[in-house]
Amino acid sequence: MNLFDSVVREISEFVVGDVVVGNDVSAEVKRRVLDSLGCFFGAWDEDALVAARKAVSKHVSNVKGASVWGSGVKTSPDWATFVNGVGVRALDFNDTYLSKEPLHPSDMIPAIIAAGEVYGSSGKEIIEAIAVGYEVGCRLCDAATLRKRGWDHVNFTMIGAVAGVCRVMKLGFEQTANSISLAVVPHAAMRQTRAGELSMWKGAAAANACRNAVFACLLAESGMTGPSQPFEGEMGFFKQVAGTSFSLAGLAATKNPRKILETYVKYNPVEYHAMTAVDAALKALRRAGSVDNIAKVRVDTFEASYTILAKDAEKWRPTTRETADHSLPYIVAVTLLDDGVWLDSFDRKRIASSDVAEFMKRIEIVEDPVLTQRYPEELVNRVTLMLKNGETVSVEEAIPRGHYKNPMSDEEIEAKFHRLASKRIDEGRRKEIVQKVRSLDKLNQVAELVEVVAGP
Structure with a gap:
């Protein structure tokens, strides 16, 4: 019997094969690294990251290992x-890919950098590995949906991370194949993470999936073998998780990974399906003149947005940051009340404020089948304001800033990094990080970047 099924073979052959990263892909990888670092430092005081730092403090070394960013210690x-x-994920401000299954592919970047730091990878090798990880993760999202069967997208994040980490560890075909199996079979993650009232785990689930990916690669490198047929087997991923078979045919022959160019950076710190709702709400507010003029609000949205951001009762009375930034009624309400949305929109005090709770009672959210048909090519939200004078203002937005069809400029990416990281590190160090990321492809070792990032 063949131990490695077709999906494992396609991924493994791609990972160990030759790839050429074009200049446009290399530039985009650098943008995502900088964006991820900004998200990390911006999340420094978030409860989930505080808890994670506390947990790792019992397992640190100042001599060897991989760096815990911003702490000066290794583990x-x-x-x-x-x-x-x-840290990268806690603010829900890192990048996104939307297809049959959504993904936050930059969740893989800390795993690839950690492995690269330990294994002495160059900046160019890190860029290649990140492009490989994005290619695998996004193609899996194109192949099948998991959320509708109650499984979480981080299952695909984990497999993409395995691909990127195996690449920097320079594992062979069999070691890579076993790494995939050792990650997939033991670690199926449930969608309950994102149902009902959301906890700190919402910001930690992908990090845990990537931790499992690194651990699987370390085991396979040392000779551990994984279960046979992890996807196609009698009790494998197809039957247990995906509910259907799928193919990654053609991946192994890919020499120029480019899926990263189809992913999106976040301009606002909200779940991506709500991004155009923020844009539409702000434009409608300008036309209404003042929030005091608004009697009622209707938001027409698409299925994925409604299911993820409005279906659960908890999304209409959020009590945690994790629920609030995944609540379409809360996001629309706070955007209209505060004339915009930023990190402080999700502080405990703001979430608990009476004016937001009262305003949410005026909001109606409706799934529009016509808008659903336009997804994922477009992420259409239509915000209609019924004014107290009887007039109606309606604005529809389909492509948010940061989408690959409406990309943020390099200057906007850097401005986002500086605004987020300024709460933790000074301007001189921030500029040094920006410079290191810009020259990532020229660094002899990624440790040159990590050294600047890792210090307390």
Whole structure:
């Protein structure tokens, strides 16, 4: 019997094969690294990252291992992946890919950098590995949906991370294949993470998936073998998780990974399906003159947005940051009341404020089948304001800033990094990080970047 099924073979052959990263892909990888670092430092005081740093403090070394960013200490690469990954994800401000299954592919970056730091990878090798990880993760999202069967997208994040980490560890075909199996079979993650009232784990689930990926690669490198047929087997991923078979045919022959160019950067710190709702609400507010003029609000949206951001009762009375930034009624309400949305929109005090709770009672959210048909090519939200004078203002937005069809400029990416990281590190160090990221492809070792990032 063949131990490695077709999906494992396609991924493994791609990972160990030759790839050429074009200049446009290399530039985009650098933008995502900088964006991820900004998200990490911006999340420094978030409860999830504080808890992760506390947990890792019992397992640190100042001599060897992978760096815990911003702390000045080192630990094992799997622990570093977890803590750094929690920071990147905690604000829900890192990048996004939308297809049959959504993904936040930059969740993989801390794992690839941690492994690369330990294994002496160059900046160019890190860029290649990130492009490889994005290619695998996004193609999996194109192949199948998991959320509708109650499984979480981080299952695909984990497989993409395995691909990127195996690449920097320079594992062979069999080691890579076993790494995939050792990650997939033991670690199926449930969608309950994102149902009902959301906890700190919402910001940690992907970090844990990537930690599992690194651990699987370390085991496979040392000779551990994984279960046969992890996807196609009698009790494998297809039957247990995806509910259907799928193919990644053609991946192994890919020499120029480019899926990263189809992913999106976040301009606002909200779940991506709500991004155009923020844009539409702000434009409608300008036409209404003042929030005091608004009697009622109707938001027409698409299925994925409604299901993820409005279906659960908890989304209409959020009590945690994790629920609020995944609540379409809360996001629209706070945007209209505060004339915009930023990190402080999700402070405990703001979430609990009476004016937001009262305003949300005026909001109606409706799934529009016509808008659903336009997804994921467009993310259409239509915000209609019924004014107290009887007039109606309606604005529809389809492509948010940061989408690959409406990309943020390099200057906007850097401005976002500086605004987020300024709460933790000074301007001189921020500029040094920006310079290191800009020259990532020229660094002999990624440790040259990590050294600047890791200091307290």
